[in-house]
Amino acid sequence: MEVIIYAVIAFSALTAGTTGGYFLRLKALRGKGQRMLRDAEAEAEVIKKDKMLQAKEKFLQLKAEHEKYINDKNARIIAADNRLKQRDVAMNQRKEELTKKQKEIETAKKETDAIRANLTLQMEKVEKRTGELDKLHQQQVEKFESLAGMSAQDAKNQLIESMKAEAKTEAMSYINEAMEEAKLTAQKEAKRVVVQTIQRVATEAAVENSVTVFHIENDEIKGRIIGREGRNIRALEAATGIEIIVDDTPEAIILSGFDPVRREVARLALHQLVTDGRIHPARIEEVVNKVRKQIEEEIVEIGKRTAIDLGIHGLHPELLRLVGKMKYRSSYGQNLLQHSREVANLCAIMASELGLNAKLAKRAGLLHDIGKVPDDEPELPHALLGGKLAERYKEKPEVVNAIASHHEEIEMTSLLAPIVQVCDAISGARPGARREIAESYIKRLKDLEDLALSYPGVMKTYAIQAGRELRVIVGAEKVSDKDVEGLSYEIAKKIQDEMTYPGQIKITVIRETRAVNYAK
Numbered sequence: 001m002e003v004i005i006y007a008v009i010a011f012s013a014l015t016a017g018t019t020g021g022y023f024l025r026l027k028a029l030r031g032k033g034q035r036m037l038r039d040a041e042a043e044a045e046v047i048k049k050d051k052m053l054q055a056k057e058k059f060l061q062l063k064a065e066h067e068k069y070i071n072d073k074n075a076r077i078i079a080a081d082n083r084l085k086q087r088d089v090a091m092n093q094r095k096e097e098l099t100k101k102q103k104e105i106e107t108a109k110k111e112t113d114a115i116r117a118n119l120t121l122q123m124e125k126v127e128k129r130t131g132e133l134d135k136l137h138q139q140q141v142e143k144f145e146s147l148a149g150m151s152a153q154d155a156k157n158q159l160i161e162s163m164k165a166e167a168k169t170e171a172m173s174y175i176n177e178a179m180e181e182a183k184l185t186a187q188k189e190a191k192r193v194v195v196q197t198i199q200r201v202a203t204e205a206a207v208e209n210s211v212t213v214f215h216i217e218n219d220e221i222k223g224r225i226i227g228r229e230g231r232n233i234r235a236l237e238a239a240t241g242i243e244i245i246v247d248d249t250p251e252a253i254i255l256s257g258f259d260p261v262r263r264e265v266a267r268l269a270l271h272q273l274v275t276d277g278r279i280h281p282a283r284i285e286e287v288v289n290k291v292r293k294q295i296e297e298e299i300v301e302i303g304k305r306t307a308i309d310l311g312i313h314g315l316h317p318e319l320l321r322l323v324g325k326m327k328y329r330s331s332y333g334q335n336l337l338q339h340s341r342e343v344a345n346l347c348a349i350m351a352s353e354l355g356l357n358a359k360l361a362k363r364a365g366l367l368h369d370i371g372k373v374p375d376d377e378p379e380l381p382h383a384l385l386g387g388k389l390a391e392r393y394k395e396k397p398e399v400v401n402a403i404a405s406h407h408e409e410i411e412m413t414s415l416l417a418p419i420v421q422v423c424d425a426i427s428g429a430r431p432g433a434r435r436e437i438a439e440s441y442i443k444r445l446k447d448l449e450d451l452a453l454s455y456p457g458v459m460k461t462y463a464i465q466a467g468r469e470l471r472v473i474v475g476a477e478k479v480s481d482k483d484v485e486g487l488s489y490e491i492a493k494k495i496q497d498e499m500t501y502p503g504q505i506k507i508t509v510i511r512e513t514r515a516v517n518y519a520k
Contacts, residue, residue: 237464238471239288243464255267255270258445259328264328272290303322303324306323340368340369342427343365343368350423365424368424371385383403383409388404390404398414402416402419402420449463461473476512476514
């Protein structure tokens, strides 16, 4: 350090350039260097003491940690030693117990050997005694056989047969009791389901009759409807097949006919004719044809709306048309569409109660009476006809069987069939829902028309005046004027021989010739 200081002083003196100043500065610098040296030594001493203190503290810290580590290790060694001692104690105890058990097993073995020897002796005695008993038993059996005149095998067989008969009787009794109990339970459950189903559906019964009243503003219109010499009213009756009664009833004309579709066509046609004011035979036929098309469109729309209301999808368009046609058909006085909607809702609820497919049940319920509204009216019960229609239009086999078998004409093969049958009965059995007289009346009128229509040359037939008159329209090119009288007689004779009806029926055969040309 001094060498460096002196070198610095010498360098400073050289740069100063004067000798006197050199020594003075040298002296001053030497004193300053000695002070700095003393300060540096003092500072070094302080640093040395600090380092010594830090080293001492570090040593003490390491010593404490080492002692702690040693103590922990000693503690673990002591704990391990204790566990070893405890294990040795447990092993000694286990060894003593095993020794004790071994002694007990040896003792039990000696006792078992003694018991086995005793049992062997007893078994020899038992076998000897059994042999003596077998001989005695054989002697007794031979004695009993000689007394009874029957061998032991025969007696055994007889006893077995007797026990079989007794067991069979008891089993049948048990089965009958179980069956009765099951029937009672099933009846209670069935009553619960039916009652709940009826309670959850409340519908109104719409009863159709065979008369429609057409209201008019004044009685002057009656004369225009009748026309000159009655030609308008005759043309209207011939075009619609409805009897139009114009009597003294104020501001009303009565439309009589058993077919609701025809009555509706006549009512709408009359309404349009009266509103338009032009009433003549040609206009009447034009309006009636137009109204028929409107009714057909309305029937299709009713079918679609009914399917949407009930949530039934994918019905064939022809089935939708038949469903709409139900609105204009009654069953024992009960509107057929209303009845079918009610049966569909009942079927859905009952199927849900029984855990079956509610959608299929509702579908079968809606379609179960479509056989009552076909276009061709074949000679089949309506249930079988409805099943054939459903099958033709690709309905599922369960639905087809439910429709065809709901009056038991064929065997029921699905669980939907009895549900449809029961719900049909529920809907029709409500007080006031049906009228048997109205149904038989409509069927009689329909049979009248079908009977007359079966003759060759007959084009249209209309049963009017509540079935007291049958109007038969024949083709002029197929039936001559001479044949008209004979045809009327033959139809009357066949009706008289084959049908039952009150009073008498008037048969009117109408033959007309038309010449139609167009001016272009």
